[in-house]
Amino acid sequence: xxxxxxxxxxxxxxxxxxxxxxxxxxxxxxxxGLRVLVIDLDPQSNVSMMLAGQDRWIELRxxxxxxxxxxxxxxxxxxxxxxxxxxxPGVSDIAGELTLDLLISTxxxxxxxxxxxxxxxxQGFDMQQLAQRFSRLTHSAIESVADSYDLVLFDCPPGxxxxxxxxxxxxxxxxxxxxPDYVSRLGIxxxxxxxxxxxxxxxxxxxxxxxxITKFEAASSLHxxxxxxxxxxxxVFETVIPQTEHIARAAEWSDxxxxxxxxxxxxxxxxxxxxxxxxxxxxxx
Amino acid sequence: MMxxxxxxxxxxxxxxxxxxxxxAARLEASxxxxxxxxxxxxxxxxxxxxxxxxxxxxxSAPADFAARLDGFSPVELRLIIERHHLDPSATLxxxxxxxxxxxxxxxxxxxxxxxxxxxxxx
Numbered sequence: 001x002x003x004x005x006x007x008x009x010x011x012x013x014x015x016x017x018x019x020x021x022x023x024x025x026x027x028x029x030x031x032x033g034l035r036v037l038v039i040d041l042d043p044q045s046n047v048s049m050m051l052a053g054q055d056r057w058i059e060l061r062x063x064x065x066x067x068x069x070x071x072x073x074x075x076x077x078x079x080x081x082x083x084x085x086x087x088x089p090g091v092s093d094i095a096g097e098l099t100l101d102l103l104i105s106t107x108x109x110x111x112x113x114x115x116x117x118x119x120x121x122x123q124g125f126d127m128q129q130l131a132q133r134f135s136r137l138t139h140s141a142i143e144s145v146a147d148s149y150d151l152v153l154f155d156c157p158p159g160x161x162x163x164x165x166x167x168x169x170x171x172x173x174x175x176x177x178x179x180p181d182y183v184s185r186l187g188i189x190x191x192x193x194x195x196x197x198x199x200x201x202x203x204x205x206x207x208x209x210x211x212x213i214t215k216f217e218a219a220s221s222l223h224x225x226x227x228x229x230x231x232x233x234x235x236v237f238e239t240v241i242p243q244t245e246h247i248a249r250a251a252e253w254s255d256x257x258x259x260x261x262x263x264x265x266x267x268x269x270x271x272x273x274x275x276x277x278x279x280x281x282x283x284x285x
Numbered sequence: 286m287m288x289x290x291x292x293x294x295x296x297x298x299x300x301x302x303x304x305x306x307x308x309a310a311r312l313e314a315s316x317x318x319x320x321x322x323x324x325x326x327x328x329x330x331x332x333x334x335x336x337x338x339x340x341x342x343x344x345s346a347p348a349d350f351a352a353r354l355d356g357f358s359p360v361e362l363r364l365i366i367e368r369h370h371l372d373p374s375a376t377l378x379x380x381x382x383x384x385x386x387x388x389x390x391x392x393x394x395x396x397x398x399x400x401x402x403x404x405x406x407x
Contacts, residue, residue: 186404189404189405192405221367221368221369221370222370224368225337225339225368225369225370228337228340229337229339229340232337232340232343233401
């Protein structure tokens with residue numbers, strides 16, 4: 001069976017994309033028994049650091065097992081290596097038997113796309129062909145490991161990149177984390193049409209694009225007002241992620257393995273609710 | 286620390302009220318005014334709780350929306366304006382009539398609905 005593919009994306013930064021990916025991946029792998037692959041498409045490498053920890057991230061980077069290195073072989077040539085070889089197995093500081101693997105990114109990832117575009121445009125490709133090429137590369141990479149996972153999560157960078165476009169193009173579902181405020185809501189509009197087009201190309205409908213309210217402050221009348229508006233305008237998760245120190249602290253790697261309850265502390269119940277709702281929405285029950 | 290400080294402050298107030306009848310009367314008047322304001326505010330919050338001017342404007346017929354606004358008191362209308370940030374430049378006068386407040390909400394809701402509709406074409 002093919003894995004469910006989900007892109008987590010918003011044009012705006014700082015809305016909790018990487019945190020959402022990390023929370024979902026860890027909870028679904030540790031408590032849901034799903035085999036999860038996270039692909040970090042963001043050169044900021046936040047989810048890579050959260051899930052692999054700094055030491056392993058450096059080790060993987062030195063070992064040339066990054067998303068940059070995977071695509072690098074197609075841009076610069078060199079000895080071909082299988083996609084599977086780039087994936088770091090068994091990441092996360094959550095204790096127990098879980099299948100949670102990761103393809104890390106590094107800050108250099110931003111250069112790969114630029115170099116690829118320069119090279120392929122020199123070779124006579126137009127933008128549409130370039131997009132198709134990025135899409136084919138991403139698609140064949142996922143297909144090569146499809147039998148090993150139940151769920152593939154793409155952590156997309158803010159703004160838009162060719163790789164993010166490719167990920168969205170092959171995703172069955174899109175999650176848009178959003179802070180309930182004006183500028184974050186703008187981030188959805190800036191991206192919504194592109195997402196709908198991607199869904200329609202695959203003969204899916206708009207109801208596969210979901211908004212997740214993050215960093216919610218119940219005492220803020222602005223957040224309450226904007227959250228109601230988001231629920232009225234978009235397909236929004238019932239679960240709302242509050243602004244809490246517990247989630248911010250959970251981002252920091254621990255050398256000693258810990259439980260979901262220990263890691264997410266007071267936020268563990270809401271993280272579990274999100275994972276359960278997500279699982280139901282993607283049909284992985 | 287804060288608890289201890291407040292406890293000793295209340296003790297001073299209590300002692301003074303026990304021996305100073307004028308002070309006690311002023312304290313009582315002030316507290317009942319505060320309680321009244323608080324009750325009024327809570328009541329207004331309950332009344333406007335389910336009303337969202339931007340959502341209700343879009344979903345209601347103009348006459349129904351106007352009737353809904355008409356059912357609110359000036360305090361409630363002001364609370365709606367504050368909660369939904371409808372007067373970002375603080376242009377409303379403090380002594381605006383109920384009619385003026387309702388019209389203000391209607392105008393702001395219409396403007397926001399039009400702006401949002403354009404965003405969907407972004």
